[in-house]
Amino acid sequence: MAVIDVEDVSKEFQARRADVLALSRTTLRIEGNQVVCVVGPSGCGKTTLLNLIAGFLQPSAGRVLVDGSPVTRPDSSRAVVFQSDAVFPWLTVRRNVEYGLRLRGVDRTARKERVDRYLDLVGLADFADAYPKELSGGMRKRVDIARAYASGPEVLLLDEPFGALDIFTREAMWLALHHVNLAEPKTIVFVTHDIEEALFVGDRVIVMTPRPARVHQDITVPFERRGDLDLRGSKEFQDMRIQISRSLREVSGDRD
Ligand SMILES: Nc1ncnc2c1ncn2[C@@H]1O[C@H](COP(=O)(O)OP(=O)(O)OP(=O)(O)O)[C@@H](O)[C@H]1O
Numbered sequence: 001m002a003v004i005d006v007e008d009v010s011k012e013f014q015a016r017r018a019d020v021l022a023l024s025r026t027t028l029r030i031e032g033n034q035v036v037c038v039v040g041p042s043g044c045g046k047t048t049l050l051n052l053i054a055g056f057l058q059p060s061a062g063r064v065l066v067d068g069s070p071v072t073r074p075d076s077s078r079a080v081v082f083q084s085d086a087v088f089p090w091l092t093v094r095r096n097v098e099y100g101l102r103l104r105g106v107d108r109t110a111r112k113e114r115v116d117r118y119l120d121l122v123g124l125a126d127f128a129d130a131y132p133k134e135l136s137g138g139m140r141k142r143v144d145i146a147r148a149y150a151s152g153p154e155v156l157l158l159d160e161p162f163g164a165l166d167i168f169t170r171e172a173m174w175l176a177l178h179h180v181n182l183a184e185p186k187t188i189v190f191v192t193h194d195i196e197e198a199l200f201v202g203d204r205v206i207v208m209t210p211r212p213a214r215v216h217q218d219i220t221v222p223f224e225r226r227g228d229l230d231l232r233g234s235k236e237f238q239d240m241r242i243q244i245s246r247s248l249r250e251v252s253g254d255r256d
């Protein structure tokens, strides 16, 4: 159960025209096995935050800690899934999912066991020997998720992972993620533009300010019925959707 602490973190980029302050003294604690969705205006610094937690970037000031240890570089305890799928077209689904395990020298029997388990959990058990070109966009995304889980991380960092999918496929992905995470809970940071997605997937929704990103609002999501898409029809759900949408308009400077 990995706990993530973003402690007073600033991140400045040296750009050609002018320096860009993406994060300014951002503080955020994410408890073990919590699913935290991050929403905020485009360009506010969400991906930067994720990259700092992943260890792809280092803070200009402040610290990012996982279980009390500073993050200094990427490692296999934190898996990242981006919007564009990262499957290798020349490898079968099985080879894709076991890619990280092979790199780490995990033996064949253990690899097969893990790959079978996660392909089953994401609903791709019958496609282990297929090539990515034979899969739909949603299925390729499932490969990404299976690969992320198979590598055995404690933390999953998802940057608009379903952003390129149509709504029906996206809904199916929410359920797939719910299903996998129920079997094997992880600490998850999930960046999205979609408020419904944030409410459906997250235990908590963080609304960021425009750049430099800081936490504007930190909302606890109280719903229990994650496996049920009809949850969205409920009054509590719609009330929270309106609340977050208002909060986003507020930070963006728009008024009703
Ligand atoms: N490597 C970099 N060099 C210079 N500036 C950068 C770099 N990476 C990000 N930025 C700038 O930092 C700011 C935050 O970018 P970031 O990608 O984190 O935003 P975001 O919230 O993920 O946006 P979106 O919702 O559009 O994905 C932007 O102004 C961006 O131009």
Ligand SMILES: [Mg+2]
Pocket (backbone or CB within 6 Å): 046, 047, 048, 159
């Ligand atoms: Mg981004």
